[in-house]
Amino acid sequence: MLDNLQLFVDAPFLLIQVLLDGILFGAIFAIAAYGMALVWGVMNVINIVQGEFVMLGGFITFQLTLWGIHPLFGIPVAAAVLFVIGIALYYGVIRRVVDKDMFISLLATFGLSILLQQLMNQIWGGDVRTAQSGLGTWFLFDYTVTVGQIKVVACVGALILGLILIVFLKKSRLGQAIRATAQNPRAARVLGINTDKVFAATYGINAALCGAAGSLVVMAYSVHPYIGLPYTVRSFMIVIVAGLGNLPGVILAGLGLGAAENFAAFILGAQFQVAFVFCLLIVILVVRNTLLRRKRKYLK
Amino acid sequence: MNGRGQIILGIVIVAAALAAPLVFPDFRAQIAMLWVMVLFALTWDILGGQTGYNTFGNILFFGTGMYAAAVFQRDGGFDYFPGLFIGMGLGALISVALAAILGSMILRMRGHYFAIATLGLGIAAGEIASGWDYIGAGSGMSPPLFPGAPGISYIFFGYLFFGLALITFLLLAWVYRTRFGLALNAIRDNEDKAEAMGLKTDTYKIAAWMLAALFLGLCGGAAGNMLGFIDPRDTAFAGATFGVWMVLMAILGGKGTLWGPVLGAFVFHVTQEILWTHLLGWQRVALGLIIVGIVVFFPQGILGWARTRWPERFGHRVETS
Numbered sequence: 264m265l266d267n268l269q270l271f272v273d274a275p276f277l278l279i280q281v282l283l284d285g286i287l288f289g290a291i292f293a294i295a296a297y298g299m300a301l302v303w304g305v306m307n308v309i310n311i312v313q314g315e316f317v318m319l320g321g322f323i324t325f326q327l328t329l330w331g332i333h334p335l336f337g338i339p340v341a342a343a344v345l346f347v348i349g350i351a352l353y354y355g356v357i358r359r360v361v362d363k364d365m366f367i368s369l370l371a372t373f374g375l376s377i378l379l380q381q382l383m384n385q386i387w388g389g390d391v392r393t394a395q396s397g398l399g400t401w402f403l404f405d406y407t408v409t410v411g412q413i414k415v416v417a418c419v420g421a422l423i424l425g426l427i428l429i430v431f432l433k434k435s436r437l438g439q440a441i442r443a444t445a446q447n448p449r450a451a452r453v454l455g456i457n458t459d460k461v462f463a464a465t466y467g468i469n470a471a472l473c474g475a476a477g478s479l480v481v482m483a484y485s486v487h488p489y490i491g492l493p494y495t496v497r498s499f500m501i502v503i504v505a506g507l508g509n510l511p512g513v514i515l516a517g518l519g520l521g522a523a524e525n526f527a528a529f530i531l532g533a534q535f536q537v538a539f540v541f542c543l544l545i546v547i548l549v550v551r552n553t554l555l556r557r558k559r560k561y562l563k
Numbered sequence: 564m565n566g567r568g569q570i571i572l573g574i575v576i577v578a579a580a581l582a583a584p585l586v587f588p589d590f591r592a593q594i595a596m597l598w599v600m601v602l603f604a605l606t607w608d609i610l611g612g613q614t615g616y617n618t619f620g621n622i623l624f625f626g627t628g629m630y631a632a633a634v635f636q637r638d639g640g641f642d643y644f645p646g647l648f649i650g651m652g653l654g655a656l657i658s659v660a661l662a663a664i665l666g667s668m669i670l671r672m673r674g675h676y677f678a679i680a681t682l683g684l685g686i687a688a689g690e691i692a693s694g695w696d697y698i699g700a701g702s703g704m705s706p707p708l709f710p711g712a713p714g715i716s717y718i719f720f721g722y723l724f725f726g727l728a729l730i731t732f733l734l735l736a737w738v739y740r741t742r743f744g745l746a747l748n749a750i751r752d753n754e755d756k757a758e759a760m761g762l763k764t765d766t767y768k769i770a771a772w773m774l775a776a777l778f779l780g781l782c783g784g785a786a787g788n789m790l791g792f793i794d795p796r797d798t799a800f801a802g803a804t805f806g807v808w809m810v811l812m813a814i815l816g817g818k819g820t821l822w823g824p825v826l827g828a829f830v831f832h833v834t835q836e837i838l839w840t841h842l843l844g845w846q847r848v849a850l851g852l853i854i855v856g857i858v859v860f861f862p863q864g865i866l867g868w869a870r871t872r873w874p875e876r877f878g879h880r881v882e883t884s
Contacts, residue, residue: 377807
């Protein structure tokens with residue numbers, strides 16, 4: 264562990280390398296996190312199946328490359344397929360748990376996440392998959408820092424998706440209906456908004472965002488049926504830190520989390536990266552709870 | 564169910580449980596696992612059902628007990644049985660200490676924040692265990708071999724787990740009737756009011772979690788020995804199987820009741836053993852479907868359903884007009 268720290272002193276450019284990799288990775292977390300914040304804020308459901316949507320988007324893109332299609336086309340395709348899946352899951356399951364106790368929806372989406380995990384495992388097998396985008400690598404600072412171009416594309420893609428979402432929520436009719444429902448579902452119903460449809464659309468949009476994030480993940484990194492849950496937990500942490508409905512905060516928290524995680528993986532060893540994510544989750548929850556408790560408020 | 568009915572039912576179950584491994588020698592392993600499942604569901608229900616704090620992370624104590632016992636057996640230098648029992652005790656002790664320390668941090672959260680924090684705990688433990696060389700890292704650990712003929716170990720562990728489950732059940736039956744049990748129920752019904760009435764809710768919650776950790780730690784230590792191999796993610800900290808089953812069994816039977824978790828464990832384990840062999844490869848897909856199905860369509864559980872169907876049998880007076 265200390266040897267790894269010593270490396271930073273010996274080769275300062277490694278710092279830049281690790282930081283850059285982390286930030287580029289973090290941008291993808293931010294998309295999934297924004298989807299989670301949307302569902303949480305509008306429907307009051309914590310969507311544990313988030314990470315599996317990301318993985319599914321990745322596998323769909325991977326499947327396209329098997330058919331000889333360039334993975335960049337996978338972004339819209341995965342988003343469209345996931346939108347349909349999201350709507351179907353809403354009408355099949357989520358709709359029945361929206362107004363129930365939050366633990367019921369937590370457990371129901373947890374069940375869905377196990378279901379999707381195992382379905383992906385049955386369809387695509389338990390191997391780690393990536394999709395080759397055929398893009399090159401940039402070398403910076405005298406070949407000491409390398410940046411995969413696809414990672415930059417993924418990061419920029421993530422930011423563009425975030426921008427599209429903001430504009431959609433602000434300007435479009437449906438986006439306004441979604442925001443109205445988030446503020447007060449009863450008042451929205453009184454004003455003639457079909458909240459059931461708004462919920463369905465919200466859940467579908469969230470799934471589509473995750474699908475697009477997933478196809479960026481499979482191009483720049485890799486997917487596997489069982490690594491969805493870390494993505495869920497990352498989204499959850501980002502939302503907790505940034506707060507609901509705060510997009511710049513979500514992006515910043517996402518980038519920060521990516522960087523922190525990459526440093527942890529470098530210093531502690533890659534086998535502890537996921538452990539770090541989950542420990543960080545607990546630390547964040549405990550810290551936030553102590554802060555709120557001091558003001559005699561509770562996490563509710 | 565009235566008092567005498569419960570006692571008769573209890574005697575019948577004890578007699579059947581004592582006879583079962585001798586009558587069905589082919590199913591000894593499954594019978595032993597059944598008692599582990601009963602322990603899972605009963606201990607989950609202390610916090611999940613009675614106190615209203617749903618945890619996903621009780622598997623943490625099971626895995627901790629498993630590893631602690633195996634490490635003690637490896638490094639302690641005792642014979643098999645003293646090593647096993649001291650190891651189990653040590654595992655339980657560490658689990659209870661963990662519950663006290665972690666509980667004092669995360670049990671102060673409310674509702675679903677607590678649920679997600681415990682989910683993180685269980686998985687973090689599995690990930691740490693699979694990266695830690697001292698306990699075998701990702702390749703797991705093998706506890707020492709059971710002395711004696713191969714078939715005997717399941718009889719021994721079957722009775723051991725039955726004894727543990729029985730003690731847990733009787734203890735909980737007593738605890739739920741005391742002031743402590745009432746305090747837990749008060750926290751479930753309305754924590755703010757309970758606190759306003761002067762109950763130290765945090766202390767009660769932590770004590771309840773420690774009680775669950777005690778029995779899960781004991782159970783884990785013995786379970787590692789019975790299974791013969793400890794895998795960090797698939798047996799010790801198996802959040803996606805054992806960890807979810809606990810919740811599922813308690814909900815299926817009827818959470819917040821004494822008999823519900825036992826009933827749920829029986830129904831779930833028997834169904835699972837019958838179905839599993841026919842579903843090669845698709846078991847976990849089925850598990851996901853079962854979770855969603857139970858949670859969405861049957862959240863009140865078997866006993867909860869029976870209680871609304873025949874309220875008189877549960878001692879509720881029904882006014883008929």
